[in-house]
Amino acid sequence: MSNEDFEIPEDKKKAESRIKELRKEIRYHNRKYFVDNQPEISDYEYDQLVRELEVLEEAYPQFITEDSPTQRIGSEEIEEFKTIEHKVVMLSLDKAYNYEELKEFDERVKKRWKDKEIEYVVETKIDGLGVALYYENKSLKRAATRGDGARGEDITPNVKTIKSVPLRLSDDSILNTAEFRGEVFMPRNAFDEMNEERIKKGQEPFANPRNATAGTMRTKDPQIVAKRPLDIFIYTLSYYENGAFTTHVKTLEEMKKAGLKINKFEVFKGIDNVITYLEEYQEKKDQLDYEIDGMVLKVNNLEAHDILGYTTHHPRWAIAYKYPPTRKTTKIQDIEIMVGRTGKLTPVAILDPIQLSGTTVSRASLHNENEIQRKDIRVGDTVLVEKAGEIIPQVVKVIKEKRDGSERKFEMPTKCPICGSSAKKIGSDIIRRCVNAQCPAQVKQRIEHWGDREAMDIDGLGTMLVNKLVEEGLAKNVADLYELDLNELKKIERMGKKSSMNLLNNIKESKDRELPRVLYGIGIPYVGQHIARVLAENFKNIDNIINASKAKFEKIDEIGPQIAESVVSFFEEEKNKELINRLKDHGVRMSIEEEEREQFLEGKKFVFTGALEKYTRDEASEKVRQYGGRATSSVSSATDFLVVGKNPGSKLAEAKKEGTKILNEKEFLDMLETKKLPEN
Numbered sequence: 137m138s139n140e141d142f143e144i145p146e147d148k149k150k151a152e153s154r155i156k157e158l159r160k161e162i163r164y165h166n167r168k169y170f171v172d173n174q175p176e177i178s179d180y181e182y183d184q185l186v187r188e189l190e191v192l193e194e195a196y197p198q199f200i201t202e203d204s205p206t207q208r209i210g211s212e213e214i215e216e217f218k219t220i221e222h223k224v225v226m227l228s229l230d231k232a233y234n235y236e237e238l239k240e241f242d243e244r245v246k247k248r249w250k251d252k253e254i255e256y257v258v259e260t261k262i263d264g265l266g267v268a269l270y271y272e273n274k275s276l277k278r279a280a281t282r283g284d285g286a287r288g289e290d291i292t293p294n295v296k297t298i299k300s301v302p303l304r305l306s307d308d309s310i311l312n313t314a315e316f317r318g319e320v321f322m323p324r325n326a327f328d329e330m331n332e333e334r335i336k337k338g339q340e341p342f343a344n345p346r347n348a349t350a351g352t353m354r355t356k357d358p359q360i361v362a363k364r365p366l367d368i369f370i371y372t373l374s375y376y377e378n379g380a381f382t383t384h385v386k387t388l389e390e391m392k393k394a395g396l397k398i399n400k401f402e403v404f405k406g407i408d409n410v411i412t413y414l415e416e417y418q419e420k421k422d423q424l425d426y427e428i429d430g431m432v433l434k435v436n437n438l439e440a441h442d443i444l445g446y447t448t449h450h451p452r453w454a455i456a457y458k459y460p461p462t463r464k465t466t467k468i469q470d471i472e473i474m475v476g477r478t479g480k481l482t483p484v485a486i487l488d489p490i491q492l493s494g495t496t497v498s499r500a501s502l503h504n505e506n507e508i509q510r511k512d513i514r515v516g517d518t519v520l521v522e523k524a525g526e527i528i529p530q531v532v533k534v535i536k537e538k539r540d541g542s543e544r545k546f547e548m549p550t551k552c553p554i555c556g557s558s559a560k561k562i563g564s565d566i567i568r569r570c571v572n573a574q575c576p577a578q579v580k581q582r583i584e585h586w587g588d589r590e591a592m593d594i595d596g597l598g599t600m601l602v603n604k605l606v607e608e609g610l611a612k613n614v615a616d617l618y619e620l621d622l623n624e625l626k627k628i629e630r631m632g633k634k635s636s637m638n639l640l641n642n643i644k645e646s647k648d649r650e651l652p653r654v655l656y657g658i659g660i661p662y663v664g665q666h667i668a669r670v671l672a673e674n675f676k677n678i679d680n681i682i683n684a685s686k687a688k689f690e691k692i693d694e695i696g697p698q699i700a701e702s703v704v705s706f707f708e709e710e711k712n713k714e715l716i717n718r719l720k721d722h723g724v725r726m727s728i729e730e731e732e733r734e735q736f737l738e739g740k741k742f743v744f745t746g747a748l749e750k751y752t753r754d755e756a757s758e759k760v761r762q763y764g765g766r767a768t769s770s771v772s773s774a775t776d777f778l779v780v781g782k783n784p785g786s787k788l789a790e791a792k793k794e795g796t797k798i799l800n801e802k803e804f805l806d807m808l809e810t811k812k813l814p815e816n
């Protein structure tokens with residue numbers, strides 16, 4: 137969309153008031169959509185509002201505020217997570233594992249507090265990452281992890297990307313400067329979808345939503361964080377400068393008014409009513425769209441909080457109740473091997489079907505052979521199966537008393553059950569992997585990876601088309617792509633003449649990609665983009681790589697024994713050599729052509745800040761490397777150039793201080809084009 141679609145007022149005052157109006161409107165709809173789950177306008181209308189605000193702010197940057205809805209996703213990477221002190225120490229909760237322990241807790245409360253029947257607020261205990269959000273004059277100032285309770289890590293840029301976190305508290309609320317506690321989490325459905333997507337792209341799936349959340353929050357690029365489906369529930373007002381509250385429920389209501397996302401809660405008089413509720417909830421909890429690891433009870437009366445106080449570790453007015461995991465015994469009929477899309481061999485127990493927390497369970501992952509040995513799992517064993525927080529049921533242990541001697545020990549195969557190639561453990565790996573680049577179990581993922589932007593960059597070779605090509609038998613490996621013809625392609629559903637011709641042309645063009653892309657694209661375990669480049673630069677062509685010994689690889693600085701072994705065993709596989717030969721025959725470039733480019737940036741160090749229009753940060757860094765320069769992440773006295781894009785960060789000020797030469801995007805592109813360093 138072009139800027140002309142919105143009117144940009146000439147008058148500064150008018151612009152400022154329209155900007156304020158837009159922010160207010162966007163905040164309102166943001167809240168309706170992401171917090172209250174009751175959208176009032178279409179996504180399109182919402183996007184239009186945001187777009188208009190962006191256009192106005194671009195024209196009048198002096199009116200940008202840090203809590204503007206346009207400032208959610210920073211373009212700057214986080215260099216390191218700074219430690220910050222919490223306004224109030226974040227203690228963990230004491231835990232109860234059965235109702236008896238809850239009654240004892242209730243007795244302790246009653247002893248110190250006058251009420252005979254305590255009023256409790258009961259909330260779910262979400263299994264995510266605890267955070268503290270600090271607002272100053274209604275603006276989100278910082279967000280931190282729990283850390284050791286006194287100090288946590290500053291993850292503000294990441295938390296800002298979560299759409300249900302308001303950047304500014306509502307004007308209706310009396311809360312102004314305050315600190316809140318909450319839990320960042322990933323909803324189950326969104327987690328499953330994200331993992332599907334990762335598997336398709338050949339990335340490692342996350343083990344569970346909790347790990348995914350914690351890992352995401354420690355990601356240094358807010359742009360990546362913004363793409364992950366994170367959500368938040370706020371449950372405590374830990375510090376405030378305005379207002380006075382008598383009960384926990386009143387603070388929850390006020391936080392809701394302030395625009396924060398509050399989870400459902402229930403209030404009960406007396407511990408017996410709480411226990412009845414917990415019992416009822418046991419079944420319901422599996423239907424929630426997020427994982428919980430129990431329930432939290434808090435005394436509602438805030439005066440009681442002051443009187444009850446704290447132990448050194450826990451508040452005395454709250455406790456977490458942990459539900460026992462659902463477990464049942466069943467029999468292992470067989471152990472099968474699954475070959476994943478990335479070539480991993482995973483043993484799976486085939487079980488006599490049982491009902492576990494609402495679902496039928498007939499398979500359980502046994503993870504790897506070490507796990508089978510450690511638990512001494514045999515075919516025919518009676519085992520205890522558990523379905524706790526995790527989505528995949530687990531075999532907890534073998535009931536050895538039930539053995540009758542007919543059980544069979546399981547041997548992990550050393551060959552891929554799908555293609556018969558050898559399945560090896562590389563270096564310190566505990567899993568076996570089929571390294572055959574033509575393995576039918578992996579073919580879809582491998583072809584898609586080959587076409588990735590970072591690999592051979594074949595436009596149009598998306599998931600759907602790859603699936604079709606494989607299912608129609610048109611491609612069994614990446615070399616087959618170079619033998620596709622127009623008539624075959626046209627037969628595929630929705631492939632017209634034009635798109636077929638485009639695709640064939642893009643495939644043809646990919647033959648001229650550089651060797652590092654070929655090495656990355658072919659999918660050698662542990663060889664990412666960077667290592668692919670290191671290999672290419674050190675060995676110059678594919679034959680040198682195929683013929684090199686493990687020792688020769690290990691002589692290179694950045695290549696450890698694991699990578700060395702992986703590369704050697706990849707090229708030991710005849711089918712892989714055969715594939716390389718076919719690619720060669722089709723004219724795919726397999727060597728670095730030396731002195732192809734002037735190394736006019738030799739020894740020059742570049743730092744980027746803000747977003748460039750033409751290139752992503754990675755692409756721009758690669759350009760610099762191609763011409764012999766280096767791209768680093770922080771400005772120092774050794775930095776030669778700072779390239780400044782849109783919305784530059786703090787690096788600009790640092791560069792000015794260091795006296796670093798500053799280039800705008802146009803100057804940077806001109807430099808690449810003319811292959812001359814800019815004059816002073």
Ligand SMILES: [Zn+2]
Nearest residue numbers: 552555570575
């Ligand atoms: Zn295989």
